[in-house]
Amino acid sequence: MGVTGIGGLFFRARDPDALKAWYQETLGVPAPGAWMFDQQAGPTVFAPFKADTDYFPADRQWMLNLRVEGLDELLESLRGAGVEVITSADWDSPETGRFARIHDPEGNPIELWEMPAE
Template sequence: MAVTGIGGFFFRAKDPKALGAWYLEHLGVGAPEGQFVWDQQAGPTVFAPFKADTDYFPAEKQFMINLRVDDLDTLLASLRVAGVEAITKAEWDSPEVGRFARIQDPEGNQIELWEPVK
């Protein structure tokens, strides 16, 4: 018996309907209202518990979601046009792993965007 992948990601939200719509509109993540399944591309997934005192993401948050993307520059341009602040730092990028950016959803949850090396 083996796990074959992540079957879902569930988290609390002050306004689940609005937050779900934000993820769908800006990141293409999720499913339209009334549907529950988001079919995604197969690819690498990192599953890594961090130390309780990590500074990799905000201390007041218990998680940070990392979303794999195929064209980080285009996505960042689209997010910025929509008024979503995106942060990039050269030290986050790695020729072996890929490029990274960070954004926050409307409820302050940090999202790491990852364009893996092709």
């Protein structure tokens, strides 16, 4: 369970310390103060979207996509922690894998991506 990779993301937060703690406790991102972590090899997608996309909320300029392992277990843990989880069978495919969406405590959208089994 947890994050397996991203190249880097920097963003503003109303309460950076609380948000860092949430990401660590909820998704297993390294502890606050540990600014770097080694990630597993795998793809990182860089994809600007049209300004009027409905792929993520219109009031947000970005959405974080995290590669994860054990999506079902992670979703169970998130639900147990009171995090709203959104899934759709339409998002999943054997070619691209499985997806779920959540929001952090400041409303930032996060897409969880479990890559297809090899």
